[in-house]
Amino acid sequence: MAKLHDRKFVSADPEKCVGCCICEYVCSMVKEKTFNPTKSRIRVIRIGPLINLAVACRLCEDPPCVAACPRDALAQEEESGIIIVDEDKCNGCGWCIEACDYGAIMLHPETKVVYVCDTCKELDKPQCVEWCPEEAIDFVTADVLAQKSRRTAVKKLFQTSVEKTAE
Amino acid sequence: MLAYTGRILHINLSTGKVETEPLKEEWAKEYIGGIGLGIRLLMKYSKPDTDPFSPDNPLIFVTGPLTGTMGPTAGNGYAVVSKSPSTGGVAESKAHGFFGPELKRAGYDAVIFTGKSEKLVYAWIDDDSVHLLDAQQLQGKSPYETDEAIREELGDHYIRVSAIGEAGEKLVRFAAIINDEFRAIGRTGMGAVMGSKNLKAVAVRGTKDVNVADLEGFKEFIKMIHEHMKGPATRKYRTLGTPENVLVLNALAALPTRNFTQATFEGAEKVSGEYLNERYVKKIIGCATCAMRCDHIAVVPEGPYKGSMSRMEFECLWALGPNCGVDRLDAIIEAMRLCNYYGIDGISAGVTVGFGMDLYKNGILSKENTGEMDLNFGNHEALIETIKKIGTRDGWLGNVLAEGTKRAAEKIGKGAEKYANHIKGLELPGYDIRGLKTAALGFAVSFRGACHLRSGAYSPDVKGKVNRFIIEKGRGKIIMENEDQYNVIDSLILCKFSRGTYYDGLDDMANYYTLATGIKVTAEDLRKAGERINNLARLFNIREGVGTREFDTLPHKIMTVPIPDEGPAKGAVVNKEEFELGLDDYYAVRGWTRNGVPTVEKLNELGLGEFAEITKKKGEK
Numbered sequence: 134m135a136k137l138h139d140r141k142f143v144s145a146d147p148e149k150c151v152g153c154c155i156c157e158y159v160c161s162m163v164k165e166k167t168f169n170p171t172k173s174r175i176r177v178i179r180i181g182p183l184i185n186l187a188v189a190c191r192l193c194e195d196p197p198c199v200a201a202c203p204r205d206a207l208a209q210e211e212e213s214g215i216i217i218v219d220e221d222k223c224n225g226c227g228w229c230i231e232a233c234d235y236g237a238i239m240l241h242p243e244t245k246v247v248y249v250c251d252t253c254k255e256l257d258k259p260q261c262v263e264w265c266p267e268e269a270i271d272f273v274t275a276d277v278l279a280q281k282s283r284r285t286a287v288k289k290l291f292q293t294s295v296e297k298t299a300e
Numbered sequence: 301m302l303a304y305t306g307r308i309l310h311i312n313l314s315t316g317k318v319e320t321e322p323l324k325e326e327w328a329k330e331y332i333g334g335i336g337l338g339i340r341l342l343m344k345y346s347k348p349d350t351d352p353f354s355p356d357n358p359l360i361f362v363t364g365p366l367t368g369t370m371g372p373t374a375g376n377g378y379a380v381v382s383k384s385p386s387t388g389g390v391a392e393s394k395a396h397g398f399f400g401p402e403l404k405r406a407g408y409d410a411v412i413f414t415g416k417s418e419k420l421v422y423a424w425i426d427d428d429s430v431h432l433l434d435a436q437q438l439q440g441k442s443p444y445e446t447d448e449a450i451r452e453e454l455g456d457h458y459i460r461v462s463a464i465g466e467a468g469e470k471l472v473r474f475a476a477i478i479n480d481e482f483r484a485i486g487r488t489g490m491g492a493v494m495g496s497k498n499l500k501a502v503a504v505r506g507t508k509d510v511n512v513a514d515l516e517g518f519k520e521f522i523k524m525i526h527e528h529m530k531g532p533a534t535r536k537y538r539t540l541g542t543p544e545n546v547l548v549l550n551a552l553a554a555l556p557t558r559n560f561t562q563a564t565f566e567g568a569e570k571v572s573g574e575y576l577n578e579r580y581v582k583k584i585i586g587c588a589t590c591a592m593r594c595d596h597i598a599v600v601p602e603g604p605y606k607g608s609m610s611r612m613e614f615e616c617l618w619a620l621g622p623n624c625g626v627d628r629l630d631a632i633i634e635a636m637r638l639c640n641y642y643g644i645d646g647i648s649a650g651v652t653v654g655f656g657m658d659l660y661k662n663g664i665l666s667k668e669n670t671g672e673m674d675l676n677f678g679n680h681e682a683l684i685e686t687i688k689k690i691g692t693r694d695g696w697l698g699n700v701l702a703e704g705t706k707r708a709a710e711k712i713g714k715g716a717e718k719y720a721n722h723i724k725g726l727e728l729p730g731y732d733i734r735g736l737k738t739a740a741l742g743f744a745v746s747f748r749g750a751c752h753l754r755s756g757a758y759s760p761d762v763k764g765k766v767n768r769f770i771i772e773k774g775r776g777k778i779i780m781e782n783e784d785q786y787n788v789i790d791s792l793i794l795c796k797f798s799r800g801t802y803y804d805g806l807d808d809m810a811n812y813y814t815l816a817t818g819i820k821v822t823a824e825d826l827r828k829a830g831e832r833i834n835n836l837a838r839l840f841n842i843r844e845g846v847g848t849r850e851f852d853t854l855p856h857k858i859m860t861v862p863i864p865d866e867g868p869a870k871g872a873v874v875n876k877e878e879f880e881l882g883l884d885d886y887y888a889v890r891g892w893t894r895n896g897v898p899t900v901e902k903l904n905e906l907g908l909g910e911f912a913e914i915t916k917k918k919g920e921k
Contacts (some may be wrong), residue, residue, distance in 0.1 A: 153587065158370035169405065182585055268589035
């Protein structure tokens with residue numbers, strides 16, 4: 134059994150994301166062979182100019198979308214943690230959509246079944262990560278994210294104390 | 301014909317009638333999209349001598365062939381074309397952001413509004429379903445408030461909105477149409493035309509696919525442009541942004557100050573790009589699909605304008621700052637925020653306030669006119685107050701200045717026109733063209749009036765490629781080549797900030813177009829399309845009686861008052877002789893008569909023979 138923290142998912146850095154939506158276009162290009170953000174597995178939210186962030190499936194432990202599905206159409210792949218949709222079972226009822234705290238699972242406008250980021254598992258890495266011009270999107274484990282946050286916090290702490298000493 | 305949607309939507313605001321027509325394939329090829337296709341549609345759907353505020357004046361929203369694709373900058377643009385209430389000639393303006401691609405995905409290459417609604421409405425375009433909805437509750441709201449209210453009302457965060465503010469509703473002649481908070485269809489008064497139709501906003505949800513002809517090739521092309529976007533061609537836009545120009549132009553004594561009274565500004569350091577970035581820029585964000593990011597979002601951290609936020613670029617910063625003698629960035633940011641709030645073009649607004657300050661200094665306006673306000677150069681409170689008056693058409697001053705410098709000068713009289721810095725009714729941008737003479741000629745012949753983006757003719761002057769203090773033979777050719785290329789750029793709706801990333805110029809653009817549309821074009825085809833568009837725009841202006849030599853002029857100060865500042869540009873002024881020589885040179889390379897009218901041979905060469913009648917009727921004296 135894979136260790137949980139081996140699972141890598143797509144995560145955008147709020148400090149770096151500028152809300153350009155290239156990830157959405159890339160996703161539809163790779164997955165659907167067209168340009169159409171409404172068919173993207175990653176979506177960008179822009180609330181005013183200063184708040185921008187791309188959001189995709191975070192491969193939750195004990196994922197609520199899977200638990201919410203009354204038709205057993207969703208399952209979490211053990212190795213990778215990605216959510217597998219059984220398109221024959223899914224009837225687009227939307228319980229999983231309601232259960233997801235991040236809006237990461239969505240109803241496909243054409244197939245009318247749910248779809249979600251699969252981290253481009255057939256390719257060497259998620260293509261939104263590959264294309265993001267700001268290098269704002271990472272394909273990371275929760276451990277590495279925690280490390281990054283710790284390092285940022287500690288740097289800030291020391292920056293403040295260095296500045297105080299200088300005064 | 302991939303990448304195009306092949307459909308044009310007509311919305312009659314008087315009758316509520318909605319219909320679509322197919323886009324002619326030959327027009328796609330000959331006019332590309334954007335301003336080219338827009339001007340062609342304007343020619344077809346407008347009658348001569350229509351008042352810009354008449355219900356019959358069509359207001360044309362148009363996308364480009366690349367809009368809605370992942371193509372950087374061209375993927376996210378749209379243009380608006382109409383007859384201008386500022387110039388009486390052709391009006392066109394482009395904006396990027398997120399609105400254009402949404403319109404494309406809804407399935408339209410162009411949307412043509414005609415007529416006038418009885419009450420204030422907004423158009424709700426939800427793919428194939430089109431409705432006119434009540435907007436009376438949105439009256440007086442800013443474009444962004446309107447945007448938020450409509451998304452709230454329709455219940456979808458991803459709806460994109462392009463709207464006017466109070467200034468558009470009140471027909472301020474340089475009112476803008478704004479999408480995504482501060483992306484403006486800024487110049488030539490398109491917001492006022494929209495207001496004259498009682499159209500508050502256009503809201504769009506588009507869910508259709510946009511497909512390109514050669515997806516693999518297109519992908520590779522985008523990768524290349526993304527790489528170029530990380531390189532030197534976009535350094536300025538990604539780092540300090542266009543406000544970098546403040547110190548560059550100041551050093552050349554080409555930074556117009558106090559309504560073109562001086563060409564250097566003693567406060568330049570305090571309004572420089574360096575100062576702005578160090579103290580005010582909070583984040584740099586980007587438009588849809590762009591790998592460059594240039595939107596410098598400035599926030600005032602303290603003082604009387606604390607919390608004021610706006611995107612800042614050079615032209616508006618200059619117009620509201622040095623041109624009004626104001627050396628405080630906090631006030632300039634607040635003034636810019638107000639321009640976005642009321643929905644007015646920041647360039648024309650700043651130049652018009654500067655004009656008012658000049659009149660006040662010279663005793664043509666008094667305290668009686670200003671309502672006891674000290675409308676002195678450098679008075680930042682007066683700047684803010686006057687913009688509010690213009691944006692709301694408040695009082696005598698607000699109403700007269702809301703007409704723009706040309707008409708305001710006519711109303712005020714007493715020689716006020718000597719201080720009105722406009723060409724054809726459009727206010728000058730931030731280059732002192734007394735010492736940038738290729739630009740002077742380029743601005744004079746531009747079909748939309750004083751504009752730095754019709755030919756970029758300031759560039760050879762600023763970069764020292766020519767002697768900037770003279771006009772000589774050969775400048776006409778430089779301007780024409782730039783104009784034709786810029787027409788292509790504005791028809792593909794490429795952002796001009798990204799123009800340097802097309803290392804092979806028109807060859808790259810032809811490749812880009814062909815990969816997307818499947819229509820094979822060469823660089824020469826595109827160049828010719830650019831030339832065709834310029835001639836067509838000229839024909840429109842001739843048809844409307846504002847397109848001949850007598851309208852290719854420069855403001856009084858530029859032709860008569862030498863630059864007084866000590867330094868490299870001292871004494872520079874454009875004299876009549878060199879200017880007339882420049883016009884002759886430009887008309888000659890264009891294949892136009894000495895009166896600036898395209899010849900029948902030229903029209904036939906460009907496939908514009910059907911318009912020869914216009915040149916016969918109105919072209920010759």
